[in-house]
Amino acid sequence: MYLCLVLRISTHIEQLLSTNDCVIIPEFGGFVLHSSPAAYESDKHRFSPPHKEIVFNPTLIHQDGLLPESYIRMYNMTFSQAQSALEKDIKALYNQIDKEGDIYLDKIGSLKKDDTGKLVFEPDTDSSFLGLKPFGLFPFHLPPVAQHTRKEKQEVAETQETKKSQRVVYMPVNRALIRAIGVSVAAACLILFVSIPLKRG
Numbered sequence: 001m002y003l004c005l006v007l008r009i010s011t012h013i014e015q016l017l018s019t020n021d022c023v024i025i026p027e028f029g030g031f032v033l034h035s036s037p038a039a040y041e042s043d044k045h046r047f048s049p050p051h052k053e054i055v056f057n058p059t060l061i062h063q064d065g066l067l068p069e070s071y072i073r074m075y076n077m078t079f080s081q082a083q084s085a086l087e088k089d090i091k092a093l094y095n096q097i098d099k100e101g102d103i104y105l106d107k108i109g110s111l112k113k114d115d116t117g118k119l120v121f122e123p124d125t126d127s128s129f130l131g132l133k134p135f136g137l138f139p140f141h142l143p144p145v146a147q148h149t150r151k152e153k154q155e156v157a158e159t160q161e162t163k164k165s166q167r168v169v170y171m172p173v174n175r176a177l178i179r180a181i182g183v184s185v186a187a188a189c190l191i192l193f194v195s196i197p198l199k200r201g
Contacts, residue, residue: 006096009089010105012070017054017108023066028090029119030060031108048139054108056121 013031016023024030033052040047071082093111096103097119102112109123 006089006092006103007106009067009086009093010108012067012074013105014107016066016070020066022060022064024060024062024064025067025090025093026063026086027061028093029056029058031055032057032060044141045143046139046141054121054123056109056111056119058119 009025013023013025017031017033021033022030032055034055035052036048036050038048038050067086068079068082071077071085072079075082075085077085093103097111097113102110104110107124109121111119111121114120
């Protein structure tokens with residue numbers, strides 16, 4: 001009996017959280033969607049897109065009207081009938097916690113009492129509730145580019161040094177200088193030839 005009523009109210013909470021950032025269960029507590037920015041976990045190489053997390057605030061106990069309106073639309077009730085049905089479901093929540101120690105709200109998370117009697121909420125991390133993924137994005141892993149070992153780095157460096165040593169070095173040619181040297185050598189040869197006396201027979 002209690003489980004059916006708990007399931008009924010959890011279904012309404014899930015539907016309302018898909019269009020609202022806060023849903024309050026009167027005299028019980030409120031479920032709030034908390035926005036989280038994109039994040040990167042370097043130790044896991046994991047990227048998380050912007051998303052929302054469900055948190056429970058036990059101080060939000062006033063009537064915001066969302067749950068009664070949801071009951072009215074779904075079951076075609078009057079406001080007083082919806083209010084009465086909601087009160088039964090809230091009573092079932094308390095009875096289930098007192099009996100079992102905790103309750104599980106489908107796709108939302110679980111609630112239990114701690115040693116002081118305070119309600120503690122544990123969100124469902126594996127939930128398929130799309131309200132938590134407003135951009136339709138999911139976390140993903142991107143491993144870093146494989147790094148070379150020290151031996152591979154040394155081999156690469158040696159290969160580069162070998163290529164450098166095998167390069168052909170071209171010296172610039174000064175044609176005017178070569179022409180001047182050639183003329184000087186020719187002139188010296190001519191002077192030597194002229195200065196040698198000819199023998200007469």
